[in-house]
Amino acid sequence: METKAMTDEQRKAIALEYFRRMDRGESVLDLFDDHAEFYFPKWGVAQGHAQIERLFQDLMGILASVSHDIAHANVIQQGDLLVVEGTSSGSLKNGETWRAGVTHAGRWCDVFEIRDFRIQRCYVYLDPDYGGNDVERYPWLSKQSESCR
Numbered sequence: 001m002e003t004k005a006m007t008d009e010q011r012k013a014i015a016l017e018y019f020r021r022m023d024r025g026e027s028v029l030d031l032f033d034d035h036a037e038f039y040f041p042k043w044g045v046a047q048g049h050a051q052i053e054r055l056f057q058d059l060m061g062i063l064a065s066v067s068h069d070i071a072h073a074n075v076i077q078q079g080d081l082l083v084v085e086g087t088s089s090g091s092l093k094n095g096e097t098w099r100a101g102v103t104h105a106g107r108w109c110d111v112f113e114i115r116d117f118r119i120q121r122c123y124v125y126l127d128p129d130y131g132g133n134d135v136e137r138y139p140w141l142s143k144q145s146e147s148c149r
Helices: 008-024 048-060 141-149
Strands: 032-042 045-049 065-066 074-079 080-092 098-100 109-115 116-123
Touching: 008 065, 008 074, 008 080, 008 109, 008 116, 032 048, 032 080
Parallel strands: 032 116
Antiparallel strands: 032 045, 065 080, 074 080, 080 098, 080 109, 109 116
């Protein structure tokens, strides 16, 4: 199997394009290899285009909009691996909003493996409770939401 040589800048461009498409509400599926893995908290690992597409359909079923502040993101690269850490803001379809630094949600870290000009693996690390509704298990969330108002 032949692999295509890539530069760090090319890998970074693919990862940043992923965030730009997400923010515009566009499909990211063609950025992924046919056999890619994608992990999202509380969803699990999706393998291959069909499962990744279903994961994004589920995610977009709750998100109305999202905006990643990629201009200020931290990027660490080593070979095929690229780690992007940053902040986001957005709204849920139920009207709730989040913004990093204002609400508890909005800080994230994605670990990409990019090879042959396709994302082979992307594992997302964040708290998917964007609205801070899990107060029964984490009672400090109700105190934080009161102080944010």
